[in-house]
Amino acid sequence: MRFDNPEDIVQLTPQWEGERFPNGRPKVSEDVLRRMRKITLEEAWGPLWNHGYTFQFEGDFKIIHPDKIMVGRAVTAVMVPKRPDLHETLLKYGHEQEGRRGFFNQWVIDSLVEDDVVVVDMFDKVHLGTYVGGNLSTAISTRTKRGGAVIWGGIRDNQQVVEIDNINVYYRGSDPTAIADVTMVGMNVPTRIGKAICLPGDIVLGTPAGVIFIPPHLAELTVVQAEKSQVRDVFGFVRLKEGVYSTAQIDSPWTTAMWNDFVSWFENDPAAEEYRHLTWEKELEAAAKIDGSGHDVRL
Structure with missing residues (x-):
């Protein structure tokens, strides 16, 4: 297997006919992102629902900045509970074959570019499931400029994260523990967030009511x-x-x-x-x- 595999991403998003990033992720234009920041959740939901996309919204989150709108292109990750043989194999593969450094969550954040949003299925793990804290949230801010994160799991260092103005974070809960006992089995793959599904390159619209994932070809x-x-x-x-x-x-x-x-x-x-x-x-x-x-x- 390969993490962040361009061939897989292109295969998963065949209806997108526009520009792509080098890894194959759809690159919806900056103009559309700018205009997306001015629309409401319900205005985005209607066209998706009418086109058969009925599992794109999830609202059961805590929000770092509940009064701010978040818009960006999805970079996805799927985490599972740690199984030693799988964990060691994938961590070793990423380090030795793909030249990645640090832990799985750092791999994803190190790949971010401007206007990206990290979308992570942490299988609703909060204790020992804190995907980001102050340092990684600062890295997200630096790399994405105005993006953020959607985490079906936990975060830590809330008092530090809330001071970061130019990102937003949607998360399930807080805990002082660091991330542990989890393994990433997919990067830029289909990702389940609660009752919603997100693909790499989806436009993430975060509102006070929750998050909706908009397929790039419908953005x-x-x-x-x-x-x-x-x-x-x-x-x-x-x-x-x-x-x-x-x-x-x-x-x-x-x-x-x-x-x-x-x-x-x-x-x-x-x-x-x-x-x-x-x-x-x-x-x-x-x-x-x-x-x-x-x-x-x-x-």
């Missing part, structure tokens, strides 16, 4: 649909305050006339400026085809 679609929902809401609030439309009209499928009104507002009102990278041809075409039928033309 831009998710952002676009969220942005469209946001700017339509802005328009709706404006027209409701002006008394132009009723709440029933705003909440119902829009007529062609309403869509035309929206597009005119969208193209000219300063409140829509940050959304002008969006296009509306599909919505207008759909409205023209089924206007008055009672069907919802929203994507």
Whole structure:
């Protein structure tokens, strides 16, 4: 076996057609990451659910900075309870064949780059299951700039970690013990976090409610649909305050006339400026085809 094997990662993520890191991990663009930071959990959840991705969210965490949003590309790891023969074999292999140094958790953190998020299945181990403490959290901060960690297990040195401003950490519990009696059996492989699944290169969106893992090939679609929902809401609030439309009209499928009104507002009102990278041809075409039928033309 190989840790962080490019051939395996490419094989696991065939629907991603964009840029990749040297190890094969999908590299969703910085622009999409930037825009992802402005959307809500529910806005991200909807498109995934509608595409059949129903096991992407986990909310049963403690959070170092519960008021901060975390967005980044997943680097995954799977840990299991220590079995001496397996432990010695894999540790020796990593040191001698792949030139890695230190313990398994250090291997993962040493691989991080900007905007990465460590996603670790520690099989819910907290006592002797503290994946990071002050030192490794500082290393995550240095390497990722604004990333963090999602750990289905424990952390230590909370008083130090909470002082690190530019990362966030989602974890199951705290303990003063160091990590022990665990073995890493996979790096950048499919990883289970509670009831959710994460693959290497998934976009990790951490919110006050929990964490959602967004497949890279759906990341831009998710952002676009969220942005469209946001700017339509802005328009709706404006027209409701002006008394132009009723709440029933705003909440119902829009007529062609309403869509035309929206597009005119969208193209000219300063409140829509940050959304002008969006296009509306599909919505207008759909409205023209089924206007008055009672069907919802929203994507």
